[in-house]
Amino acid sequence: MTDRTYGTRLPGIPTGELAGKLIVIEGADGSGRSTEVALLKEWLEIEGHAVVDTGLRRSTLVSEEIDRAKQGHTLGATTLALLYAADFGDQLENKIVPALSAGSTVLADRYIYTLMARAIVRGASRDWARHLYGFAFRPDLVVFLDARPEILLHRSIGKYGSLDYWESGMDLCLSRDFFESFFLYQDRLAREFEWMTREYDFHMVDGNRRPEEVHTSVRELVAPLYGAVKKGRVRRPGPPTPPGPSASA
Amino acid sequence: MIRENPSPKHGYPGRLFVFEGLDGSGKSTQAALLGKWLAATGYRVFRTEWNSSELVSSTIRRGKKKGLLTPTTFSLMHAIDFADRFERTILPPLRAGYIVVCDRYSYTAFVRDAARGCDPAWVRTIYSFAPTPDIAFYFRVPVHVTLQRKIASRLKINYYEAGMDLGLSEDLHDSYERFQGRIKKEYDRIAVTDKMTIVDSTRAVEPIQAELRSKVRPILQGFPKGEALLHDG
Numbered sequence: 209m210t211d212r213t214y215g216t217r218l219p220g221i222p223t224g225e226l227a228g229k230l231i232v233i234e235g236a237d238g239s240g241r242s243t244e245v246a247l248l249k250e251w252l253e254i255e256g257h258a259v260v261d262t263g264l265r266r267s268t269l270v271s272e273e274i275d276r277a278k279q280g281h282t283l284g285a286t287t288l289a290l291l292y293a294a295d296f297g298d299q300l301e302n303k304i305v306p307a308l309s310a311g312s313t314v315l316a317d318r319y320i321y322t323l324m325a326r327a328i329v330r331g332a333s334r335d336w337a338r339h340l341y342g343f344a345f346r347p348d349l350v351v352f353l354d355a356r357p358e359i360l361l362h363r364s365i366g367k368y369g370s371l372d373y374w375e376s377g378m379d380l381c382l383s384r385d386f387f388e389s390f391f392l393y394q395d396r397l398a399r400e401f402e403w404m405t406r407e408y409d410f411h412m413v414d415g416n417r418r419p420e421e422v423h424t425s426v427r428e429l430v431a432p433l434y435g436a437v438k439k440g441r442v443r444r445p446g447p448p449t450p451p452g453p454s455a456s457a
Numbered sequence: 458m459i460r461e462n463p464s465p466k467h468g469y470p471g472r473l474f475v476f477e478g479l480d481g482s483g484k485s486t487q488a489a490l491l492g493k494w495l496a497a498t499g500y501r502v503f504r505t506e507w508n509s510s511e512l513v514s515s516t517i518r519r520g521k522k523k524g525l526l527t528p529t530t531f532s533l534m535h536a537i538d539f540a541d542r543f544e545r546t547i548l549p550p551l552r553a554g555y556i557v558v559c560d561r562y563s564y565t566a567f568v569r570d571a572a573r574g575c576d577p578a579w580v581r582t583i584y585s586f587a588p589t590p591d592i593a594f595y596f597r598v599p600v601h602v603t604l605q606r607k608i609a610s611r612l613k614i615n616y617y618e619a620g621m622d623l624g625l626s627e628d629l630h631d632s633y634e635r636f637q638g639r640i641k642k643e644y645d646r647i648a649v650t651d652k653m654t655i656v657d658s659t660r661a662v663e664p665i666q667a668e669l670r671s672k673v674r675p676i677l678q679g680f681p682k683g684e685a686l687l688h689d690g
Contacts, residue, residue: 269520
């Protein structure tokens, strides 16, 4: 059965319905993801749900290699994309799936979408990236925190004291100027997230607002997953369609 | 940019000769001999082997110790390794007009990952960045012959090569035969679908080498010689 994944069966992984919910918070660096993940975790736990939070590059298998590669900048684009995929695969199989089987809610601070966008702006084709991550489990909900580049810029400077090398896409050599590179890079990423919005059923949330306001919107999207309709009409994510080869870039 | 003599298979000015087969099928011996001969004939040759690099083997060791590796991550680890070698050592000489002799290529991943239960279409997509070779030799030999050769040369059978992680058998030799049997079956299948050149590798070294030389001569017709050069990568 491939119904729980985006099309590729995972050998040795239970195929039936898993009890837990998989909620993904996506968005650019500075979109308020981490704050929202913390608020959402807190709220879900108070509501009585067991929550396991996970992010990118936290697995034990290859995270050291990724750090080393980033320091030396020695790996080619394809190799680096595969390294991230292996890291994600490790987390999926050793952390996310077991937690879902145990009935926990898995709260993912970024997921395959960021990895795909990063790989594509570095030269991978959309088709290749989509198939590469075909083994990923379909989330029950993907929230995308959408924030204007100017907001991202200020939050990024506030967070690092300067612009981060990787979040500015300096490795792409778009510009020697950090400030300019940041905008060019974020613009390219945004273009990738745009086509994913429809294909992967993103629920857009205005991330230009204050954290409490963002959180209220996210709660409205999350609550129906647990059978509680808080107020108004909140759409449950429809049955996701598998990415067809015809929908290529 | 070198744009002369583009290969009809992949468009690069170099040529790509691939050697595939089970461990102990004799492909490495043959690849080394062919590389020597090509260089002696006056071609620029770049020979490269795909064995586990330090990056991958250290990760695999760690993963094995912690019981973290699954067929999917195992497959991805090898893909990382191949991509790194490809970007670093296969593509540049291919673009520079060398004859690149590859001891193992993406087919190794296709057969091994299939034997581990990975989705073949998924594996193929991952490796889609690897160009189609000008010729891919498959050294066909029964599994028991490779096992005898291994035992005769006192080579240790490694855990993953025997597919011990799949729990096919408690016994190393038994597991090896079963797992390599699966791989052979997959090789036999893709040799046809991928139009590989099948070489009967139960024979002696010399007739096989003679056959290989006769097979590559037509491919190299009109292919320029340079200052003869053999690089073993």
